[in-house]
Amino acid sequence: MAVHEHAYKPYAGPLTPVWSRFLIIPRHAYRDVFASKLYTALFALCFVCPLVMAILIYLHHNLTAMAALSISLKDIVPINGFFFQFFVGTQTFFAFVLTVLMGPPLISRDLANNALPLYLCRPFSRAEYVIGKMSVLLILISAITWIPGELLFLFQSYLEGAGWAASNLWIAGAVFVGSWTWILLLAMLSVTISAWVKWRLAASAALFGLFIISNAIGFMVNGVLQTRWGGLFNLTFIMKTIEDSLFRAPNSAGLPSWMVLPTSAAWIMLALFLAFCLFLLTRRVRAYEVVR
Amino acid sequence: MENAINSSVEPLASVAILSEGSDEPAKLAEPVIHLDGLSVQFGGRPILKELRGELRGRAIGLLGPNGAGKTTLIHTLLGFHPPSSGTAHIFGRDIRKEAKPIRTQIGYLPERDSFIANMTCVHFVRLMAELSGLPSEAALERAHEALFYVGLGEARYRQLGTYSLGMKQLAKLAQAIVHGPRLIFLDEPTNGLDPPARQRMIELVRQIRDSGKAHILLSSHLLRDVEECCEEILIIKDGSIAVYCNLEEERRANRKFLELETRGDREAFVEAIGSLGCEYALTSERRLKLVLQNDVDIRDLYQLAGAHKVQIRRLNFKRDSLEDIFLKAMESGNGDGNRAAGMREGGK
Amino acid sequence: MTDKPDDHMIVFEDVSKFYGEILGVNRVTLAIEPGITSLVGPNGSGKTTLMNLMTGLIRPTRGRVSVLGLRPDHPEVFFSKVGYCSQFDSFPSALTGFQFIYSYLRVHGRPKKEAQELAWKALHRVDLLEAAHRKIAAYSKGMRQRVRFAQAIAHEPAVMILDEPLNGLDPMARAETIRLFRQLAEEGLHLIISSHILHEVNDMSDTVILLNNGYVVAEGAIQGVRDEMEEHPMQILIRCDRPGLLAARVFEQDSVVEAKIHKDKHGLFVKTRDADAFYLLLNTIVVQDGLNVESVAPADDDLNAVYQYLIGGGEGA
Numbered sequence: 040m041a042v043h044e045h046a047y048k049p050y051a052g053p054l055t056p057v058w059s060r061f062l063i064i065p066r067h068a069y070r071d072v073f074a075s076k077l078y079t080a081l082f083a084l085c086f087v088c089p090l091v092m093a094i095l096i097y098l099h100h101n102l103t104a105m106a107a108l109s110i111s112l113k114d115i116v117p118i119n120g121f122f123f124q125f126f127v128g129t130q131t132f133f134a135f136v137l138t139v140l141m142g143p144p145l146i147s148r149d150l151a152n153n154a155l156p157l158y159l160c161r162p163f164s165r166a167e168y169v170i171g172k173m174s175v176l177l178i179l180i181s182a183i184t185w186i187p188g189e190l191l192f193l194f195q196s197y198l199e200g201a202g203w204a205a206s207n208l209w210i211a212g213a214v215f216v217g218s219w220t221w222i223l224l225l226a227m228l229s230v231t232i233s234a235w236v237k238w239r240l241a242a243s244a245a246l247f248g249l250f251i252i253s254n255a256i257g258f259m260v261n262g263v264l265q266t267r268w269g270g271l272f273n274l275t276f277i278m279k280t281i282e283d284s285l286f287r288a289p290n291s292a293g294l295p296s297w298m299v300l301p302t303s304a305a306w307i308m309l310a311l312f313l314a315f316c317l318f319l320l321t322r323r324v325r326a327y328e329v330v331r
Numbered sequence: 332m333e334n335a336i337n338s339s340v341e342p343l344a345s346v347a348i349l350s351e352g353s354d355e356p357a358k359l360a361e362p363v364i365h366l367d368g369l370s371v372q373f374g375g376r377p378i379l380k381e382l383r384g385e386l387r388g389r390a391i392g393l394l395g396p397n398g399a400g401k402t403t404l405i406h407t408l409l410g411f412h413p414p415s416s417g418t419a420h421i422f423g424r425d426i427r428k429e430a431k432p433i434r435t436q437i438g439y440l441p442e443r444d445s446f447i448a449n450m451t452c453v454h455f456v457r458l459m460a461e462l463s464g465l466p467s468e469a470a471l472e473r474a475h476e477a478l479f480y481v482g483l484g485e486a487r488y489r490q491l492g493t494y495s496l497g498m499k500q501l502a503k504l505a506q507a508i509v510h511g512p513r514l515i516f517l518d519e520p521t522n523g524l525d526p527p528a529r530q531r532m533i534e535l536v537r538q539i540r541d542s543g544k545a546h547i548l549l550s551s552h553l554l555r556d557v558e559e560c561c562e563e564i565l566i567i568k569d570g571s572i573a574v575y576c577n578l579e580e581e582r583r584a585n586r587k588f589l590e591l592e593t594r595g596d597r598e599a600f601v602e603a604i605g606s607l608g609c610e611y612a613l614t615s616e617r618r619l620k621l622v623l624q625n626d627v628d629i630r631d632l633y634q635l636a637g638a639h640k641v642q643i644r645r646l647n648f649k650r651d652s653l654e655d656i657f658l659k660a661m662e663s664g665n666g667d668g669n670r671a672a673g674m675r676e677g678g679k
Numbered sequence: 680m681t682d683k684p685d686d687h688m689i690v691f692e693d694v695s696k697f698y699g700e701i702l703g704v705n706r707v708t709l710a711i712e713p714g715i716t717s718l719v720g721p722n723g724s725g726k727t728t729l730m731n732l733m734t735g736l737i738r739p740t741r742g743r744v745s746v747l748g749l750r751p752d753h754p755e756v757f758f759s760k761v762g763y764c765s766q767f768d769s770f771p772s773a774l775t776g777f778q779f780i781y782s783y784l785r786v787h788g789r790p791k792k793e794a795q796e797l798a799w800k801a802l803h804r805v806d807l808l809e810a811a812h813r814k815i816a817a818y819s820k821g822m823r824q825r826v827r828f829a830q831a832i833a834h835e836p837a838v839m840i841l842d843e844p845l846n847g848l849d850p851m852a853r854a855e856t857i858r859l860f861r862q863l864a865e866e867g868l869h870l871i872i873s874s875h876i877l878h879e880v881n882d883m884s885d886t887v888i889l890l891n892n893g894y895v896v897a898e899g900a901i902q903g904v905r906d907e908m909e910e911h912p913m914q915i916l917i918r919c920d921r922p923g924l925l926a927a928r929v930f931e932q933d934s935v936v937e938a939k940i941h942k943d944k945h946g947l948f949v950k951t952r953d954a955d956a957f958y959l960l961l962n963t964i965v966v967q968d969g970l971n972v973e974s975v976a977p978a979d980d981d982l983n984a985v986y987q988y989l990i991g992g993g994e995g996a
Contacts, residue, residue, distance in 0.1 A: 045476070045479065045480060046538070046542045047480065047508065047511075047539045047545060048476075048511060048542075049511035049512075049513065049544050050469070050473065050510055050511035051511075052465070052466070052469055053466065054435070054464035054466075055464055055465070055466050057431075057464075060464070067458050148448065148449070149447060151448060152444055152446045152447060152491075153441070153443050153444055153445045153446075154445055154447050156445060157441070157445050157459060157506060158462060159409075159410075160409050160438075160439035161434055161462045161463045162431040162435045162463065162464060163434075326406065326409075327411060394850075395849070396849040396850075396851055396852070397822070397849045397852065398819050442820075496722060497722065522846070522847075523843070523875070524875060525720070525722050525875050526719075526721075526875055526983065527721070527990075527991070529875065552850060552853070553876065554850055555878060594955070594958070629972050630965060630966060630969065630970075630971075633961075633965040633966050633972070634962075634966045637959075637963055640959065642955060642958030642959060642961075642962075643958065643962070643975060644954075644958060644975070644977065645975055645976050645977070646972065646974055646976075647976065654850065657850055658850075658851070658854075
């Protein structure tokens with residue numbers, strides 16, 4: 040009979056490519072996320088809107104179907120910039136819900152019990168760690184925003200013809216850039232809040248609160264200083280301004296004209312805000328804390 | 332009084348370390364850790380001051396009072412903190428320039444609690460293996476192997492948050508070895524463990540050391556643990572090396588001083604020893620120390636014991652225990668001990 | 680029950696403590712004298728429960744606890760006599776070392792000036808004077824341990840209950856703290872210390888209490904505990920060059936029960952029921968057979984062995 044000794048053995052096999060290591064984090068996160076029926080159902084729900092929109096596009100080009108439902112062309116919304124802006128707006132709302140649910144535990148779980156040194160004592164940098172964590176949301180939200188959005192665009196172009204596509208190419212661009220600004224904002228916000236706030240509930244509240252409070256601050260500054268630049272502190276307002284400019288629908292919310300801010304200012308504020316979040320992140324994501 | 336030994340003797344490690352993938356024949360063993368004037372500062376305050384030395388042993392003990400810089404040294408070697416000047420090499424690679432390749436070959440067991448509460452142990456160790464570069468299936472296999480090796484059975488499917496302290500330490504050890512590193516940093520691995528768990532941990536450390544496939548750097552306040560596992564000792568005080576010492580050498584040297592504990596009529600026995608020409612000193616009611624003369628050996632002592640009907644209940648060669656070495660190092664002034672350990676004096 | 684006043688002892692009278700269904704300790708009867716008493720046992724064996732019962736933080740489900748004649752029912756008097764140092768490393772993070780101890784003393788009802796003096800005295804005793812005005816969050820692990828200890832002795836209690844007080848201390852601090860313990864013990868205090876480091880317990884304690892699974896499995900003076908275990912023959916390790924030869928010779932004696940060669944083939948473990956006779960036999964064997972003896976030592980004359988016998992290796996994970 041042979042007795043097998045299990046001694047310490049080094050690993051001699053192949054290693055995975057270095058650039059792809061950050062994807063380990065979203066992969067492992069999704070295993071947990073999609074094990075939960077709640078999240079899977081919610082995620083499925085996010086595809087309702089794209090589905091409805093696809094149906095609308097289809098109906099636009101299918102007279103028989105329209106006749107069958109006894110509606111006429113003018114009843115259905117036109118497929119134009121507004122259509123896609125509405126799409127992006129709705130989907131980013133769902134993205135926000137997903138973020139509130141999935142954002143908080145991203146980094147706080149690791150910080151809660153000091154797991155970060157174990158990540159960083161490996162060939163894995165802080166940057167990869169942060170990008171990996173952000174990718175959890177980046178990938179998911181992409182899947183419900185610009186990816187179906189561009190697919191819808193393609194679908195419409197296919198049905199409407201190349202001419203339409205050529206003259207409306209800016210819409211495809213707008214969907215892409217518009218989605219990505221939201222994606223980056225939400226991902227950055229959630230990892231930053233997750234790194235600083237321990238409790239899940241508090242982190243979710245912080246996410247909501249951020250928008251509400253920034254709204255309030257914006258109005259207060261405007262009121263007190265009798266200016267319009269307070270809007271720059273208002274996150275929702277900044278994002279709206281950016282979306283409006285992308286979709287060539289300035290002031291779509293119909294605010295008084297003096298409140299409207301130049302788009303470049305909005306972009307700059309967004310960039311500054313993201314940079315600030317990054318700064319906060321680097322303070323927390325480290326292998327050990329030095330207290331003087 | 333200095334206890335630093337300039338180790339120009341061959342390294343103890345019976346393993347010749349080959350550089351990765353090199354075609355060169357096994358050259359003279361490369362140091363595991365080579366400290367080259369390594370200095371580290373925190374906000375202007377110097378923590379490590381120009382450390383120099385070469386460490387080659389299978390198991391290296393790192394000792395020192397709190398605040399001496401042990402943890403900082405480990406953190407710097409791991410790349411958590413950049414050196415302010417100087418550098419160090421691990422397996423020949425510069426920690427400033429090749430941090431990532433180095434970290435592929437390093438495992439780390441941190442002193443503090445380190446885990447993800449709502450993850451199962453297997454998932455956790457597998458995640459860590461993948462982060463070290465192992466492909467997914469290999470990571471799962473090795474995770475189970477590592478958990479089997481450290482002795483975590485069914486418990487591996489439970490969440491880490493439910494683990495007892497001993498099990499958490501074993502989980503930390505598992506993630507430190509899962510990717511088969513060549514150098515494992517263990518920071519207080521027996522912290523808080525009850526006696527049987529402590530013995531298990533020490534036994535595991537010894538097994539890993541004896542496998543010849545990995546080197547260990549053990550940092551601990553429990554001198555017994557270090558004595559039981561390590562051959563080389565590095566004692567750090569105030570950011571400098573106070574002592575570098577090779578325990579095996581210590582044990583082999585010094586065969587003349589004996590300590591005895593006796594029972595029976597001691598007086599006549601002791602007189603007889605004196606008449607053999609050996610110096611002796613009575614340290615307590617039953618204990619004595621003596622110096623063997625050149626022509627006297629232990630058999631002669633036993634003959635006397637037999638003749639006087641005295642039992643020799645305890646007998647051992649007296650050598651500096653690690654505790655003595657440590658206390659001496661703490662009392663002496665610092666700075667001198669910072670001579671190049673493992674390098675010849677005068678000209679490098 | 681003894682009728683002498685036990686106002687210099689800590690007494691447990693048939694005490695049990697259950698947390699719902701979970702057992703803390705079961706039917707414990709102890710009378711602890713002044714001096715250093717160590718609590719030894721695996722995690723979960725009831726050490727913390729016992730200590731919490733002594734400090735009055737929990738009440739027994741059954742039985743009676745009295746510390747120096749006082750019952751935990753009168754907390755103001757009780758807590759002025761008892762000092763407790765837990766094993767948990769948490770602090771109000773914004774306080775400095777001095778503030779921590781000072782505020783604790785004030786809660787105890789000491790007037791400001793006295794509280795200040797006592798705080799400084801305690802800090803001096805643990806050698807934390809320079810660091811007293813730094814925030815505790817900035818302390819190293821060893822310093823935090825010391826400040827906790829300082830807080831436990833600041834109000835000059837008569838009983839000190841310390842849960843793993845040497846955790847995280849470097850070897851010199853350990854030696855100094857043990858010296859401090861001995862000093863306090865000589866001043867007449869009760870020190871109840873729980874620890875996992877058996878050789879330290881061996882060196883510093885007067886009595887030891889071994890716990891396992893909520894029961895007291897042994898208690899008494901360190902030396903005595905081993906001697907009482909007669910059914911366990913004494914084990915001796917002899918390191919020499921020819922253990923095999925030695926093994927053959929030792930069986931000449933009836934009282935030798937077992938001889939086992941050490942893994943590294945340079946030593947022999949001998950178990951014998953009659954140690955005296957064995958040692959005398961050893962004298963002749965060494966001379967007659969020219970054995971080269973390297974060392975001789977009892978292999979189980981200490982707490983480690985007792986622990987092994989009574990509590991064993993513990994459960995696998």
